[in-house]
Amino acid sequence: MFSKATLITVALALMASATPIAPKKQGIAVPFSKRSSLKNADGTFNADRAMVETAKTINKHRANMINLEKNVGSHVFKEGAFIREAAVLPEHLAKRQSESLTDEEDDLEWAGTISIGTPAQKFLIDFDTGSSDLWIPSSSCTSSVCKQKSRYSASSSSSSSKKSGTFSIEYGDGSTVSGPIYTDKVAVAGVSTTKQYLSAVTTLSSSFSGDPIDGILGLAFPAISNLNENPFFYTAVSEGAVDEGVFGFKLASSGSELYLGGTNDDLYSGSLEYHDVDTSNGFWQITSAKAYVGSKAAVSGFETIIDSGTTIMYGPPSAVKTFYKAISGSGVYDSSEGYYYYPCDSPPTVSFAWGSGKKWEITEENFSLGETESGSGKCVGALAGQDLGLGSSVWLLGDSFMKNVYTAFSTDNEAVGFAALS
Numbered sequence: 001m002f003s004k005a006t007l008i009t010v011a012l013a014l015m016a017s018a019t020p021i022a023p024k025k026q027g028i029a030v031p032f033s034k035r036s037s038l039k040n041a042d043g044t045f046n047a048d049r050a051m052v053e054t055a056k057t058i059n060k061h062r063a064n065m066i067n068l069e070k071n072v073g074s075h076v077f078k079e080g081a082f083i084r085e086a087a088v089l090p091e092h093l094a095k096r097q098s099e100s101l102t103d104e105e106d107d108l109e110w111a112g113t114i115s116i117g118t119p120a121q122k123f124l125i126d127f128d129t130g131s132s133d134l135w136i137p138s139s140s141c142t143s144s145v146c147k148q149k150s151r152y153s154a155s156s157s158s159s160s161s162k163k164s165g166t167f168s169i170e171y172g173d174g175s176t177v178s179g180p181i182y183t184d185k186v187a188v189a190g191v192s193t194t195k196q197y198l199s200a201v202t203t204l205s206s207s208f209s210g211d212p213i214d215g216i217l218g219l220a221f222p223a224i225s226n227l228n229e230n231p232f233f234y235t236a237v238s239e240g241a242v243d244e245g246v247f248g249f250k251l252a253s254s255g256s257e258l259y260l261g262g263t264n265d266d267l268y269s270g271s272l273e274y275h276d277v278d279t280s281n282g283f284w285q286i287t288s289a290k291a292y293v294g295s296k297a298a299v300s301g302f303e304t305i306i307d308s309g310t311t312i313m314y315g316p317p318s319a320v321k322t323f324y325k326a327i328s329g330s331g332v333y334d335s336s337e338g339y340y341y342y343p344c345d346s347p348p349t350v351s352f353a354w355g356s357g358k359k360w361e362i363t364e365e366n367f368s369l370g371e372t373e374s375g376s377g378k379c380v381g382a383l384a385g386q387d388l389g390l391g392s393s394v395w396l397l398g399d400s401f402m403k404n405v406y407t408a409f410s411t412d413n414e415a416v417g418f419a420a421l422s
Helices: 047-071 091-096 232-238 317-325
Strands: 005-012 026-033 111-116 121-128 134-137 161-170 176-188 191-201 215-218 246-250 256-260 268-276 285-293 296-306 313-315 331-334 339-343 350-354 360-362 368-371 378-381 383-385 394-397 406-410 415-421
Touching: 047 161, 121 134, 134 176, 161 191, 176 232, 191 232, 268 285, 268 406, 285 394, 296 317, 296 350, 313 317, 317 339, 317 383, 331 378, 339 383
Parallel strands: 005 256, 121 215, 134 191, 296 394, 313 383
Antiparallel strands: 005 026, 111 121, 111 176, 134 215, 161 176, 176 191, 246 256, 246 406, 268 415, 285 296, 285 350, 313 394, 331 339, 339 378, 350 360, 368 378, 406 415
8 A cells, every 4th residue: 555645735725905906825734644545456345445434424313413413403303314323334344444455555644734732732634514613632642542642731821721522432342532611712724713612632532543634623503512512613713714605625636625714726627516505403404405427317306415424425315316217237236335336347437416406427536436346347436325223315415425525504594515626
């Protein structure tokens, strides 16, 4: 295996000047650990790694639903939504996560450096539009996993303030991320907040052993916050740290960027096609979606959560089964994990559309997770059938979708926009 590095640029949109001079963009490039796919080096599908990622996704959204019920109430659950049981990995995978399952080159996270406290303590963070909390390891955590990470010392920060309560998330290996709650100064490339809620975790799941990131910064809505407080971007807007309640993502093999306080029009062509989101359940969730195979809609009338913290795409098992029926030569690869295959030499043209908007196509490279085995000619698709408890008509579109478009998230207008990459 080899280590690949690219950049994620986290940029701040300047406040408009009183003079008619176009504002200059300011930004900073910070190291970014980027990994290419769920493929092995020989181009085959890494089923073990995929199982680990599915367990993480299930448990992340299980925690989101628990938080939603606690913060708002189960009356906002979508039809068919429920708090499912935690996913638990088979023993052989739980034991191996810190070894072979963490050294593959996979597109699992999009990370950049942030600073916390006074003086600043730096951390490599995964920016996640599918969760709403900020957590990093605490200096009080002395496990072997924590010792691999940068750790936050609350006592070393003059701006730190301890709060009541605790933070906790369960992971697929049966372990947890948990710890006390603080507020402190948090800065992302010049976008600085003074009293951001966060958790300095004293227990850290072995899922993060060998993973380059120190923690996670959630960019979804307050309703699914385990801390029941404003996520970082909401705090930035409320404190006037950004002029516009919009942030934009470009996720790619090079030039990846998170742009805070607007969008970077150098990275996309044409205009952004915005769609309103239903924020009642805390997600960046768009209604009236269609999934196309070629020119025909294979599945229609569902909702989609746009989630940068999820590697692939998931849909309800029955809907995903219907989707693959529209692909000639497709079949079931793993019924328990919900994966299907299709002929590698005749890949489908897959796209998504919302309302009367355009079809946003997923490239062949981004839809294929690799061959079932070397020389099989059967490629595993990046859409899997899983009931995540989000609702019977709710799909989750992760990086396999987002890598094909420029995506803008507007808290001002509660909408998600897409544009063609430049």
